[in-house]
Amino acid sequence: MYTIHPLPVGESVEPEPRIFYLGDCSKTVRLWTYFWLVRGNGRNILVDTGFNMAKGETFNPEMKQPEDWQPLSRLSKLGVSPEEIDMVILTHLHWDHFSPTARQFESAVFWVNKTELEAVLAPPHPWFAQFVLADTIRQFKDQGRFREVEGDREIAEGISVLHTGGHTPGNQSVVVQTSLGKAIITGDVVFTYRNIEEDVPVGFNSNLMECFAAMQKIRAQADIILPGHDPLVVERYGWEIG
Numbered sequence: 001m002y003t004i005h006p007l008p009v010g011e012s013v014e015p016e017p018r019i020f021y022l023g024d025c026s027k028t029v030r031l032w033t034y035f036w037l038v039r040g041n042g043r044n045i046l047v048d049t050g051f052n053m054a055k056g057e058t059f060n061p062e063m064k065q066p067e068d069w070q071p072l073s074r075l076s077k078l079g080v081s082p083e084e085i086d087m088v089i090l091t092h093l094h095w096d097h098f099s100p101t102a103r104q105f106e107s108a109v110f111w112v113n114k115t116e117l118e119a120v121l122a123p124p125h126p127w128f129a130q131f132v133l134a135d136t137i138r139q140f141k142d143q144g145r146f147r148e149v150e151g152d153r154e155i156a157e158g159i160s161v162l163h164t165g166g167h168t169p170g171n172q173s174v175v176v177q178t179s180l181g182k183a184i185i186t187g188d189v190v191f192t193y194r195n196i197e198e199d200v201p202v203g204f205n206s207n208l209m210e211c212f213a214a215m216q217k218i219r220a221q222a223d224i225i226l227p228g229h230d231p232l233v234v235e236r237y238g239w240e241i242g
Contacts, residue, residue: 002040004241007074008032009050021201031229045087051099091187114148116170164189164214178242181223189214192230
């Protein structure tokens with residue numbers, strides 16, 4: 001069994017249509033950007049890497065990141081050093097989920113969906129590559145630090161991935177067995193609880209029908225749903241889940 005620590009690294013206010021498909025253009029939505037520490041079975045596993053605003057300003061200059069919200073600060077507060085991370089599972093490769101912070105985790109194996117990596121390095125259209133830190137991705141690819149995964153599969157005892165697509169071609173959700181049941185860290189195919197509870201796809205998507213299918217799949221399997229950007233995660237479950 002594992003416990004999950006949601007670790008917010010940034011706060012932003014986004015136009016509603018970016019978060020909810022065909023949303024109200026006059027409204028905005030407050031979001032947190034998370035990465036996640038999964039602990040158990042003698043392991044320290046990250047889902048995504050977080051980011052520092054030195055890089056993030058290029059993509060979203062309105063994002064706010066207090067000093068103590070930086071990724072390594074978050075881990076330090078939990079008594080975890082970078083070298084103690086042995087695995088990183090990437091939900092997708094957007095800049096706020098995979099960043100140069102990854103270089104600090106020198107002992108870690110990085111799992112990424114094969115379709116996601118292909119869509120970034122050989123994009124079918126430039127749109128698919130404009131939200132990533134391509135130099136860091138290419139460096140990790142060239143150094144052989146990625147393990148590519150296809151479809152749904154277990155990658156460690158009690159931890160598996162579900163390929164959902166939807167937000168990006170290779171978005172994958174992460175399934176974690178906890179004492180409270182099966183928790184699914186959705187990645188960005190689900191930004192908020194409203195998306196999945198009202199069956200409203202994310203506005204920022206690469207395939208609308210994949211979004212609908214992914215939400216159905218997650219609802220059917222999860223005891224606990226952990227959306228990619230909802231501050232309500234902590235309100236509902238606290239800072240340690242399971």
